[in-house]
Amino acid sequence: MFSKILIANRGEIAVRIIRACKELGIRTVAVYSEADANALHVRFADESVCIGPPPSSESYLNIPGIISAAEISDVEAIHAGYGFLAENPHFAEICQSCQIKFIGPSPESIRLMGDKMAAKTLMKKVGIPVIPGSDAIVKTKEEALKIAKKIKYPIVLKAVAGGGGKGMRVAHNDVRLVSAFYTVQSEAENAFDNPDIYIEKYFERSRHIEFQIIGDETGRIVHLGERDCSIQRRHQKLLEETPAAGLDPKLKRKMGEVAVKAAKAANYVNVGTLEFLVDEENQFYFMEMNTRIQVEHPVTEMVTGIDLVKEQIRVAAGEKLSFKQDDIKPAGHAIECRINAEDPDNNFMPCPGKIVNFYQPGGFGVRIDTDIYPGYTIPSFYDSMIAKLIVHGKNRHEAIQKMQRALDEFILEPIKTTIPLHKKILQNPTFLKGKVYTNFVEELLGTSEKVTV
Ligand code: MV4
Numbered sequence: 001m002f003s004k005i006l007i008a009n010r011g012e013i014a015v016r017i018i019r020a021c022k023e024l025g026i027r028t029v030a031v032y033s034e035a036d037a038n039a040l041h042v043r044f045a046d047e048s049v050c051i052g053p054p055p056s057s058e059s060y061l062n063i064p065g066i067i068s069a070a071e072i073s074d075v076e077a078i079h080a081g082y083g084f085l086a087e088n089p090h091f092a093e094i095c096q097s098c099q100i101k102f103i104g105p106s107p108e109s110i111r112l113m114g115d116k117m118a119a120k121t122l123m124k125k126v127g128i129p130v131i132p133g134s135d136a137i138v139k140t141k142e143e144a145l146k147i148a149k150k151i152k153y154p155i156v157l158k159a160v161a162g163g164g165g166k167g168m169r170v171a172h173n174d175v176r177l178v179s180a181f182y183t184v185q186s187e188a189e190n191a192f193d194n195p196d197i198y199i200e201k202y203f204e205r206s207r208h209i210e211f212q213i214i215g216d217e218t219g220r221i222v223h224l225g226e227r228d229c230s231i232q233r234r235h236q237k238l239l240e241e242t243p244a245a246g247l248d249p250k251l252k253r254k255m256g257e258v259a260v261k262a263a264k265a266a267n268y269v270n271v272g273t274l275e276f277l278v279d280e281e282n283q284f285y286f287m288e289m290n291t292r293i294q295v296e297h298p299v300t301e302m303v304t305g306i307d308l309v310k311e312q313i314r315v316a317a318g319e320k321l322s323f324k325q326d327d328i329k330p331a332g333h334a335i336e337c338r339i340n341a342e343d344p345d346n347n348f349m350p351c352p353g354k355i356v357n358f359y360q361p362g363g364f365g366v367r368i369d370t371d372i373y374p375g376y377t378i379p380s381f382y383d384s385m386i387a388k389l390i391v392h393g394k395n396r397h398e399a400i401q402k403m404q405r406a407l408d409e410f411i412l413e414p415i416k417t418t419i420p421l422h423k424k425i426l427q428n429p430t431f432l433k434g435k436v437y438t439n440f441v442e443e444l445l446g447t448s449e450k451v452t453v
Contacts (some may be wrong), residue, residue, distance in 0.1 A: 001317045002026050002076040002101070007041065008066050009081030012369045012388060013293070014041035017079045020309035029073040031066055033059035035379040040371040047073055054381040060084045063091055070100050077101035077316060079309075083383065086292040087114055103316040105270045105291045112266060113289040117160045117198045123286045126265040128258055131277060131285040133200035141181045147199050148177055156202040157184040161192035163288050165235025170202050205437045207278040208232070208287075209244050211259035212300045214271045214311055216321045221263045223256045224304050225330045227296055229275075231425065233348070233441045238418065239425060240296035241335040242303055245396055245434025248282060255284055260325075262286065270315050271297075271308055277438075295338065295388065298369060302334035302392040332392055333399040337407065339370075339387040341378050343416040351416040352380040361409035365392040365402050378415065386417070396434065400426055 006029040007017045014030060018041060021028045030045035035054035042048045049072070051065035052058040059065070061084055070078055078100055080086040086104070089111040095102040104110070113119050117137055120130045132151050137160060138144045148155045148171075157180050159167030167188045169180040181197070189195040208230045215221040228244035229237050244252070259274040266289070273290040297308045306323070315321070342348040358374040370387035372378065378386055389406055393399035404426050407419055425431055428444060 001319075002313070004029060004046075004073065004075045005077045005079055005103070005313070006031065006066070006070045006073060006075040006100075007045070007081065008060070008078050008085055009083070010036055010039060010041060010060060010371075010382065012371050012385070013081040013295075014039075015044060015371045016369055017081060017309055018044045020307060020313060023307075024310060024313060026313070029069065029075055031060070031069050033381070035381050038376070040373060040376075049073060054379065056084065056382065063094060067094060067098060067100075070095075071098070075100065077103050077313075079103040079313070080292070082292045082295055087290070089114065101316050103270070103312055105268055105272060109266055109268055109272075110291045113272075113291050114163070115160055116158060116163055116288050117196070119289055120198075120286065122265055123262055126261060128262055128265075129283070129285050131200045131203075131287060134198045136198070137196045138181075138199050141178050144177055144181050144199055145174055148174070151199075151201045153177075154202040154204060156200050157181060157197050158200065159184060159188035159192060159194070160196040160198060161188060161194040163290070165232070167191055167197075168235065203277055203279050203438075205280055205439055206230075207244065207247075207436065208275065208438055209247065209255065209278050209284070210273045210275045210290075210294075211256060212271070212273055212297070212308070213259050213263045213268070214308070214315065214321065215263055215268045216315045217269055217318055218320055219264075219267075220321050220324070221260050221268065222321060222323065222325050222328060223259045224300050224306060224308075224328055226252060226255065227299055228436055229296065230436045230438050231431075231440055232438070233445070237296065237338065238441065239335065239337050239422065240299055241333065241396075241399070242299045243330065243333065245436060247278070251278070251282055251284065258284075258286075262289065271312050295385070296336050298367060298388060298390045299334035299336045300330075302367065302390060303330040303332055304328060305331075332394050333396045334390060334392045335399045335403050336388055336390045337403060337422040338385050338418070339389055339410070339412075339422075340384040340418045341386045341415050342384050342418055344418055344421045345416075348418070350380065350384040352378040352384075353415055354378075355412060355415055357411050357413035359409065359411035360387075361389065361406035363402075363406070365399075366406050367391070372412075386412075386415075389422075400432065 049069035085091040092107040171177040391402040
């Protein structure tokens with residue numbers, strides 16, 4: 001097992017990783033930007049290294065700075081969390097060449113799944129259903145128009161190097177398709193330095209169901225159940241839950257088997273997530289695979305009792321999984337609300353600032369993953385998510401009650417947050433009935449939320 005790990009991240013996930021390391025008896029090294037000198041992950045780590053000024057490009061994305069910090073603090077491994085360098089194959093390779101273990105899958109797996117078209121091609125090859133659309137990159141608008149004719153509108157154009165909705169545009173007719181074609185191409189070029197795009201049938205009312213998998217270096221792969229991530233605003237997940245309400249048990253079993261088959265096809269090691277869409281006919285389709293620990297991993301931990309970050313570290317240290325598929329028996333229901341420092345009454349504008357009055361909810365079945373504390377000033381340089389509020393109940397009804405109670409207890413003055421939005425979601429009759437679809441937020445907030453061309 002490692003004796004010291006560097007956490008190449010910040011915020012709540014850095015605190016989360018430090019906690020797992022401490023419980024495994026592993027020393028920790030935090031890296032931080034000048035804006036994070038008073039951050040909790042710096043305080044909780046055994047050692048810390050300042051790696052640059054506030055901008056991410058000069059700090060948390062600064063590969064030479066992070067590798068130097070790893071060398072001088074003499075760590076055996078690096079955990080990159082999510083975002084930043086977590087899915088950067090080049091960074092994983094540099095770790096490898098410096099004999100520092102990258103806690104995650106191989107650079108090859110990261111590169112393969114980072115190319116969303118190549119990932120679909122692999123899944124199709126092993127007989128996994130994928131969203132209907134182009135079989136390769138779409139190079140011209142004429143090609144796009146031809147495929148749209150075949151798969152019928154609405155269609156969606158996606159960036160090959162995108163994912164998570166980045167560089168995605170929906171079109172409902174030829175005119176919109178042509179303008180979307182050029183928009184997505186130039187956005188992809190600017191955002192990912194790769195203009196390649198592909199086209200898919202767009203399912204307007206579907207469910208975004210993802211499966212957590214974990215594989216060890218002997219090739220054993222296990223899935224840990226599903227998460228319903230259909231409640232998203234502008235492709236940012238807001239609320240996630242497990243189990244997925246009303247998902248047919250036979251379908252769920254089949255999707256779990258397919259998730260393991262997909263990971264096996266990629267010779268996958270460590271944790272990963274298979275994202276599927278389920279349409280109104282209860283057909284499911286592979287959408288993309290994420291090669292990192294995800295923000296919403298706690299809901300899976302709450303129902304399975306498995307600490308996913310500890311498992312990541314154990315697998316990276318060469319240990320075999322200590323459980324097999326039959327041992328995975330999810331119990332109860334878990335919900336996560338992402339608490340963002342944004343103003344729901346002002347188009348979700350980020351609202352950094354100092355936390356003066358602070359009380360975080362607790363009680364039976366309530367978990368908070370956060371790096372904020374009384375007197376903390378939320379920096380303006382990074383992601384606006386400041387806490388994850390997770391609850392676990394014996395069923396969906398009890399979990400919803402717990403979440404409503406916990407949200408009422410959360411005091412974060414004078415910061416504006418998404419707490420009022422979560423309260424609105426949790427009181428919504430459609431949500432309460434478990435009728436959760438991808439167009440839920442658009443219907444809840446009105447057409448202003450419609451992201452389309
Ligand atoms: C889709 C889709 C429907 N059809 N692709 C991909 C990234 C993720 N953030 C959202 N993604 C989707 N891809 C096809 N072909 C539906 C979603 C989707 C979604 C879309 C709009 C609004 C909310 C959404 C919530 C989950 C999934």
